[in-house]
Amino acid sequence: MTGLTLALALAAAQPQPLPPPSAPAAQPQPLTTSAPAAGPVLPLDEALRQAQARNLDLKAAQARLEQSNQLSAKAWSGYLPQLSAAATYTHNNVEAAIQLPTGYYVRDAAGGAVPPGTTTTQPPAYDPASPASPTNPPGGPTTLLLYPSGYETAVVQKQDQLNAQLQLTQALFAPAVWYAVKTARTGEELSASTVEAARRDILFGAAQLYYGAASLKQAVAVQERILATNRDHERDARARYEAGTVPKITLLRAEIDRARSEQDLKRAQSSYAQARISLATLLDRKDTAFEVELPPEPATAAGDLEARALSERPDVRAARQTVTLDAQQRDALYTGYLPALGAFGHYRWSNASGFTGLDTSWDLGLSLSWNLFDGGLREANLREARARLAEAEATRASTEAKAVDEVQRARLDLDSAVANRAKADEQLALARENHRLVEVNFRAGAATYVEVSDAVSALVSAELGRVNEGLNADLAALRLQKAAGLFNPVK
Template sequence: MNPLALVALVALAAEPGAAPRKLTFQEVLTRTESQSLELQAARARLAQAQELSSKAWSGYLPQISAGASYTRNNVEATFALPTGYAIREVGGPTSDDPNLPGAPTNFALVPVGVQEVPIQKLNQLGAQVQLNQAIFAPALCMAIKSAGIAEDVATLNVEAARREILFGAAQLYFGAAGLLQAVTVQERLLVVYTAREKDAQVSFDVGAQPKVALLRAQIDRARAEQDLLRARNSYLSTIQALATLLNEPADFDVVVPEEPVLPEGIEQLEAAVQKRPDVVAAQRNIELAETGRSSVKWRYAPTLGLSAAYRWANAAGFTGQNTSWAITLGLQWVLWDGGLREAELRESSAKIAEAKANASAAENRARDEVRRGLLDLASARANRLKAEEQLRLARESQRLVDVSFKAGTATYLEVTDANTSLAAAETGFVGETLNASLAALRVLKAAGMFAPTPLAPQQGEQ
């Protein structure tokens, strides 16, 4: 097959139809923020965590319940309730001796009229409304405080996850941009090798070059076609991964972005570490553990609660009324619970020590990431300068060898070596440029300066 025809087929396979749309780096971050399914799941987890305070407050707010019942009894029972009373004589003289005075007459209240009051009906109905309210419950107050801190920690953890997702999108974007540059390099090299093959064919036809030179040119052109196809497939694969993260079709191209700009001075970067979501979350976990220990201590105190109930039944009972109400003020004090509170105090003290160690480790890890990231960035920038110098020298060498070859003073092997060196230099420069940009991104992420927009306001913020 004609080499130019093969190049055209490869280009058509890589770019079917109309030219794809271009997405800038900032557009990708914005789309990831709004369309990523992973971020949607993170926001859903945050919405769940933000209900912790409502759940904790539910234990301290009034609890109102209502109920009704129906009972089928085997027998019906009634109670005789007098409707009125009268004074009646119940005694008189009790002695038969006429010389003794008679006993006084006795009087008593005697019920007059009786009403049958049912105390158990055959079909018995009842209804009740009850109110329970905690008045003094210190442990519940500590639970409410802990819930608020737990919400903040959950918000910080989700924000850290958000930044990781956006950083993953940024890495994919810069990787795709580097591969796009590699495709451009391979396309240019393929044009060079194709032209070289054409020159070798002309030289062979006129007898100026041996056939081995033509075969070598054909081999170089075939290798360049394969390298171009491999580079394009790698680029399309990265675009597909980025499209999956964005939750949209892979019908776009990337634009080569500028290298991220870092603030001056490592002190500023290390100071920013204190605002990283994972570091702040580790610090808030100390407060959460301390609040948990306070909650255990307050369980030694008594609790006071109020309970009120209103009842109705179709059987009046002994009071003769179908409705009744009661208010109860109750005090409960657990004097000994088998040592549970003491064990939980020891456990909470260990949790505080763990939280403090984790917070210190998070700060040290963040500072270490910044320092190592700066070292990697310095190495990447130095490598990029060397790669740029090698590229300049390789281009000059290839130009000189090409002039010599056309003048008949250089062999095709020298031309091949010069082109191979140029290809390696261009590919190396693209790779080192990508490494420098990714190293700068990693430093920004380590310092907590990458995508710092909060996912949701923290407790107490507007």
């Protein structure tokens, strides 16, 4: 709730003119104006602690910060070893296997029987003038032959095949990953500054609501005092009217003032209850069973506040970190022109041994990749990054200028609010003295009830004006603290 909204609520609580009744009842029925205490007092410090611990918007911002804090871990994962495992099961329609000889017998087929299935066809004679080939083998024909002494069956493809593999990779030269780690740290710092700015905004809103609720509670107390005064006036006017010392119009005016005070009190009580509801919502409280107390006057910030704002405000710090982040991302794009070197290793197992006769195998190696031409994508990305960096620089300069502007305007607002509060104090002192003198004169018969009513109205306006100007001064002091980056009540 802003100071203007609270000022309007306080203005609504001031006396409102009522049309005089055409036929007032002899015994008017007063409104029920008593409001029981809502509950124990909630001090300002406790309200701010609850806002930091329970506000839903702040919880969401902190959850986003926790997400951002994983950027470094993600970036480092690209440079740390990568180990993966995979397994497959395949059912083939047929099994494929071949028989390979494990040895040979040398036999002379000239004088003995040829084993069944043995080819005894002799190749043609060797022609030295032609190169050696399967149709022109070197050497001369003989009666010797080779006969397998045994066979080994090699399964090339099993019908039910199982395979498993472990793969290990390690980046050795990866400039893009180095820059990713660097930008990740900057991104985490940027997120922390953004969440800190949100935290201070939420606590500032809670402080504004608390000061507004406390001012509305003061307005309720003012209306209660005025109602008690007008009820006394009504009793006195009734007694004088029944004694015949004043005309009936005096009694009617007293009844009108009393009825108006009852309405004003109800309006002030409603505004105070609404302020507590708003505060409870910000604190994520399910009830409004609490009271507020008049908080201490905020300390007035002093010193070189413009310089403090440029060094202390988290939004200014976030704007500068954005520039740094965009510059790092631009520089990281230059690594796209460099090669990347990595090492890899594999360990495999299969239930089909193949030609090696082994169920397991492994290999090690190096991999080098170098993107020589990508159709101009890197150049386009660089131009985009430069434009983004220029935007961030302009935003940073604008944020700093706005921070200085806010400090200067907040200082002027505070000076004006303090001066108005001093004038409200003076008007209140005059209104009280005027009311006292009119009361004395009325009881002495030297003043009319119209003068008494006017004095009471002036006193009400002065009382509520003092409450309103006091609220404006307190909020102006808080705004100056926030503009200078000094508002940080809960750490």
